[in-house]
Structures are given as structure tokens and as C-alpha cells.
Amino acid sequence: MGKSSKDKRDAYYRLAKEEGWRARSAYKLLQLDEEFHLFNNVTRVVDLCAAPGSWSQVLSRVLIKGEKFGRAGWEEKQADVRRYVLGDKNSNATSTEKKTDEKAQETTQPKSRDDVRIVAIDLQPMSPLEGVTCLRADITHPSTIPLLLKALDPASDPSSTPTPTNSVDLVISDGAPDVTGLHDLDIYIQSQLLFAALNLALCVLKPGGKFVAKIFRGKDVDLLLAQLKIVFKRVRVAKPRSSRASSIEAFVVCEDFCPPAGFTASLEKPVGVSTMLNDIQSPIIPRTQPGRKVRDDGGVEIELGSEDEDEEDDENSQSDPEKRGIRWIAPFLACGDLSAYDSDATYHLPKDRVSLDPVQPPTAPPYKRALEMRKLAGGAYGKTKLQE
Template identity: 45%
Template sequence: MGKSSKDKRDVYYRKAKEEGWRARSAYKLLQLNEQFGLFNNIHRVVDLCAAPGSWSQVLSREIFKNERSDAQIVAVDLQPMAPIDDVVTLQADITDPRTLDKILHIFGGEKADFVCSDGAPDVTGLHDLDEYIQAQLVLCALRLATCLLKEGGTFVAKIFRGRDIDLLYSQLGFLFEKVVCAKPRASRGTSLESFIVCIGYRPREGWKPDLQPELSTEEFFQNMDIGRARLHEDLRVDYEERKVAPFVACGDLKTSYDSDASYSLDTKVTHSLDPVQMPTDPPYKRALEMKRQGQLRGK
């Protein structure tokens, strides 16, 4: 949420600064919770791809607002994150088995009630490529979730709705009692972004997830019997089952803003607002240091 971003014209961008959220995405999780009651009776929570930490902020404020001292929240990201009250932050890779071990150690060997991921790649504008990379990121989060979630737990992740999203819906349907595609009002209507809400985790009978780094996503799920295509020796193909998940728009029309609309500012408010949390280790940090030292020269 930098000052020069085009997002400064967005009402959610400004409200996030006014209310102390690190990013406008906080409202997406708040609206998802408003629709599905995600935070009811949860004690152990894992926020994947968490940086800069707006979802972890929401989880901390909502879960601990009733002073529930036994709750635990773990936030994981490859990028460093500034501390958040009541949240344990791990700078780690979600595909690494050591990350799973660290989380389970924090939870005292207990399984999680809720796993979420708001992660997304830097989009290229090539929709097919962006959708594929995002789907792989979701599957990586799902791999870890199958190792972490207790039976009946909930998984929420950002998705890009594209041509083959019905295959992902179908596969998630083998693992959860209820799968819904949700679009919060804080998510721009012009974006492919939506969120898959998976409720009631059902571990596959006879299958034990094994998070080995050398296994591809395909290999991890291959013996899980979740409707994936299979080529037999005689060249027969078992095609994937495909389903369409119910679609829900989230956010109260009376209290939520339209992210694609323009709103007038209070006439008394004319100044810009600084970011709630400056980046801890941004990719451009080294470039700025080199520029200050005169090591960068323009053409």
C-alpha cells in the first residue's frame, strides 16, 4: 500500500490506513467471515503466504477480542514480516517439511482448525499463465493444509477463476464436505480473484499425506483418489470429474463499499496517509542503497 499506488483512489485502500490494517485485503477476510462465520470456535490457525500480514492482523484482533488465551496463530511467508500481537511469524517455505514440523511443534502436536492463504504470484497479464501459477500455489497451500488440518477443519485460499477452475472445485470436493467460491465486495469486480472456502475437512481413507520436498504436486496427490486423470498402459484415460462450486458474493450492501466505485472524501480530510507498516525487506531495498551510494547510473 505505497503512496504512489493507483490503489490510493480506492476507498478500501484508504480505510485500511485509517483503521490500522497493513493492506486493503483485510476487508476481504472480514467479509468472508461475515458470510461464513470462519472464526467461530477456532483455537489453532495457520496463515500461509501471510506477508505483509493484514490477514494475520484480522485473525489476531477477531480471535483474541474475547481474551481467548488458549488460541494460537502462526503466520508463514518467505518474506520477513513485522511482528503482530499474538501471532507467531515464521519466515519459511510452505513446501518444506521443516515448516510443517515447526508449526506442529508450536501447536504442541495438535492439528489446526483453520488454514488460510491469500498468496498470489506477480501477475504477468497473460491470463492462462497467471491462472496456472496461482493454481499451483493453491495446491502447495493445500498440500500443507492436508497435513495440518484436523478433521472438520476449514481451508480458505485465493484463486483465479479461469477456464479449468471447475477441476479444482471437483478435487476439493473429495476432501471437504462443502466447497464454495466467494467474491468479497472488497475484491475488485474487474479482477479474476475470488476465494475458495472449503468447510469440513475429510481426510481420505487409507491415505497419509507425506510432505516430501522431492515430490511434485502431481506425485503428492497421485494415490489420493481425488478424480485426477489417469493414463493406463493400454492408453485408456480416466478423465477428471469436474464440478461447479456455488458462487457467493460477500459483504453487506448496507455497510460495505463497492471496490470499483468512487467515493468523495470528507472535506476536512485533505492529507495523504502514511503506510501502516513499511516493508521490512522489500525487493527494491538493495537498489535504493546502491542509488544512495552512487552505484546506479541512468542511461
């Protein structure tokens, strides 16, 4: 697909380039924030699976630079126009007056803050961003937790064993595996990324903190949501307007982190499908769990039972979450202004429109080697050089 054809078919792809975002995903976070006010009273944030970095860009621009977007940005502009019409010199709407009055500028320009800490993690390298500490690491690997704790608290003693510190207001995760097209496999890998993200969140979130993560709405997503409900007071699922309706992607928005009494996040024993059900006393999930056997080699076998067996054999009905009463339907919200672009629609472009290059080309795409080989063989990046 050519650049301008993609511009036509994906309004958010085009808009992201025009507005300087590294990826169209920026609009998903902005639209989620519009609905849930995710950034209110937030100073410490962890952005998981962050590359190429559009969510971190949003964090940096909103939290550090104090910029406003979407409805909030529009309302601020309207208020400014009103102030200008009413003759207030401090209004942003007057460009010439404003320049001569530095004090006035101070009151109306977004205030940048230096008490904000943002840590971004991804498997891929990320180009630097103002005020963001970027780590290249695998969120499913236990060694990432100490790295994250160190990045959050650089003054901590490197020789001591890192322990969870509950100091973070918000953990966000847009993690997605390289989709195979095999739906069940993709959903499974996505849920593993979600558990890895949740495990990191449990180690760093402060009580009352928030956790936002991408989910794929597969068959057993309600079981997963019920598990999140154990540690968060409010769990909702949202679909931003910039996320295509045709995609099974959605975002779980968990608010008010309140781990049950006696629960402590453990770096050695990460939560997962079985440990979580086993170890946490939940008001909505009984203490039953799928059969779990630790083998001599340390591997863990989990018996999930098959659906057929569940129907036939009453005893096995314990392995069916629905029969055990642990299914829980999370409220579902569509978010983003209705007048915003429809991500599934194709829009006409003006004739004189120039197609822009992406703001941040991928730093280490999987096809990088192929491009390098092509260049060596006389072709150029993206185009084949004409023979003289």
C-alpha cells in the same frame, strides 16, 4: 499514482490506513468471515503467505482480543445502545459511568483469550504481531512442514522426526505470486501455491477443520475445486466486495475436513495434480489419471495431452477432465455487505482530508536495493532531495 489519487480510487486502501490494517486484504478476510463464520469455535490457525500481515492482524484482533467487526461489531454496538437506553449500567455506551465501574467493564469489554495459537508463514519477513508466531519460509518447500509442526507444538521433541498432527481448526492462504501479466503462467503458479497450501493443511487440519485459499478463476479451476471436494464436505467459491470485480481473484472456502478412509497426509509425498487423483478414492473423481512417468533422475513427467488431440482421438479423451466426468461446479457467492464500499468505484474525498502513510511499510520489498542506492546518491526514500 500519488497517495491521494490512490486514496480516491481505492476506498479499501484508504480505509485500511484509517483503521490501522497493514493491507487492504484485511477486509477480504473480514467479509469472508461475515458470510461463512470462519472464526466460530476456532483457536488454532495457520496463516500462509501472510506478509505484510493484515490477515494475521484480523486473527489476532478477533481471536485473541475478542474484537468484533462488520455486521457483528455493528450489532454489538446496537445492543449496547439499547441496553444504555433501557438504563443498564453495564452498557458500553456510557463513558463516564463505565469508567467508575470496573466490574461492569469486565462484562462488556471484549474478552482476550490466551488459548489461541496463530502461526503465520511468508517468504518475506513480517513485523511482529501480538500472539502470532511468524516464520519466514517457502510454503512450496518440504522443509517448511517440520518448521510449521514445531511452531504449532513447541514442546515437541526436536530430535524426533516430525509427524503430522491434526490439531488446527483453520488454515488460510492468501498466496499470490508476483504477477507476470501472462495469464496462463500466473494461474499455473497460483495453483501450485494452492496445492502447497493444501498440502500443509492436510498435515495439520483436524477433522471438521476449514481451509480458505485465494484462487485465480482460470480455465481449469473446476478441476482443482473437484479435487478439494475429495477431502472437504463443503467447497464454495466466494468473491468478497473488497476484491475488485475486474480481478480474476476469488477465494475457495472449504469446510468440514473429512479425508476419505485410508488417506493419510504424507510429508514425503505431497499431494499434487497427479498424486491426488492417483492415491485417493473419490466418490466424484474416478481413479484415472494423466500419464505419469518417473524418470531415472527422479523427475516426474506428466502427460496432459493437447486439446486438439482430445477432440480428434477418442483414446486420448481420457486426458480431458470434462470427458472423464470430473468437472464439478462449485457454488459461487458474492460476500460483504452491499452498503460496503465498492472496490471498483472512485470516491470523492473531503477537501480537508489528510492522506495517511501505510500502517506497515514493506519490510523487504523487491525494490529496496534501488531505494538504498538512490538514498546513497543523495535522494531520499520516495522523494528526491532538493539541491542546496
